[in-house]
Amino acid sequence: MKKDLIKRLTSYVRVDTQSDENSETCPTTPGQLELGRKLVEELHSIGMQEISMDDNGYVMATLPSNTDHDVPVIGFLAHLDTATDFTGKNVNPQIIEQYDGGDITLNEEQQIIMSLEDFPELAGYKGHTLITTDGTTLLGADNKAGIAEIMTAMEYLITHPEIKHGKIRVAFTPDEEIGRGPERFDVGEFGAKYAYTVDGGPLGELEYESFNAAAAKIIFKGKNVHPGTAKNKMVNSAKIAMEFHARLPIQEAPEFTDGYEGFYHLSSVKGDVEETELNYIIRDFDREHFEARKANLEQIARILQAAYGEERIQLQIRDQYFNMREKIEPVKFIVDIAGEAMKQLDIEPHIVPIRGGTDGSQLSYMGLPTPNIFTGGENFHGRYEYVSVDHMEKATQVIIGIVQLFEQRGE
Secondary structure, eight states: OHHHHHHHHHHHTTSOOBOOTTOOSSSSSHHHHHHHHHHHHHHHHHTOEEEEEOTTOOEEEEEOOOSSSOOOOEEEEEESOBOSSSOOSSOOOEEETTOOSSOEEEETTTTEEEOTTTOGGGGGGTTSOEEEOOSSSOOOHHHHHHHHHHHHHHHHHHHOTTSOOOOEEEEEESOGGGTOTTTTOOHHHHOOSEEEEEOOOSTTEEEOOBOEEEEEEEEEEOBOOOGGGOTTTOBOHHHHHHHHHHTSOTTSSGGGOOTTOOEEEEEEEEEOSSEEEEEEEEEESSHHHHHHHHHHHHHHHHHHHHHHOGGGEEEEEEEEEOOTHHHHGGGTHHHHHHHHHHHTTTOOOEEOOBSSOOHHHHHHHTTOOOOEEOOSEESTTSTTOEEEHHHHHHHHHHHHHHHHHHHHHOO
16 A cells, blocks of 8 residues: 555656646646546546546546445545645655654755754654655645545555445545635535545644635735925835734734634735735634634725725735534534544544635535545645655545445444
8 A cells, every 4th residue: 555655646746736826727727637637547547437527627536335225425535736835846756765763855965954853743753654855846745645545545445345335436626725626616516425635734633623714905006206206295005005014913923823823914915116915814713703803904994095095905805715613513423433433543533623724614615514634744835845655554544444434334
């Protein structure tokens, strides 16, 4: 199983599937279609059925039931794209057998080192097989490790028909990293009653709570006049933007928050005297607090509009997804089943809130309750990303365990 996981992941990550939030197409980048076609071929080769890939890059397939009683259809999902935070082009994965527990030189030429001082959790992986980057790209284990685990689990079930299971659906989706994964996902066509995204981090992660999330764009209009003759004429949009940001609570930012704490995150700034644009993401687990954060942005905009003119501040807020806990709690047994599958493998479930979102956040509100399970990866979205193949194998076994428990439980 480990050899299959290594072969699959190292093959998948070489396809550049980084999504592009500025594109209006679906998927937003051609590499996602390339990987999707590759996966369709692989699904055929391992013996999956009802394999499809639509024009938007959504790949679906079926493993038919091999049991004689009714079992709810369950699904497993992972996403094709990689994050926009760091380049995913020309990924060169490195395999470290029997990791010695020390600092890892990712790139000797550029002296890029993943040190125990910066990443103390590395010590817990001594003896593991690790897959890392070469220090110049992200790895893409988020979420190609999940794809490899789902594919390997399906192949294992096909080659071991003595393991009884109900009908299983799998899907690989585009553009999750920019929040568009479920936008064109056909829940009815997928046909699962419950599903799991295989998109978590370290061993044992099991998540059914996510942020409530929104994006805000504020455009500030100024008036540019030669600075030598600007008195009582110039309006500096950049300075109004700075005033807007200064009115937000300093400590309610990602770098100061964890656990269930929400935040405002200034994700980008661009502008000059004439026009400045601020982009924020707003996050909170509590729905009332989430709505209050959006209202606070609106209130600040009104104050500055009163001071500088309504036409000079334009605020746009767009909801992205909501806390999936509300939709999963009524069927929380699906979380318990995943937890039991982990315990059977001597894995202690680590139930934590997702300080982010997965496709499951939106899918749960589309009628498909979808918690999230671990992949075995760490340090996603950057040059220090790595994954333990030993824990990828555990994730694959958890998938197999989940389908067995559903079969035993029945309808």
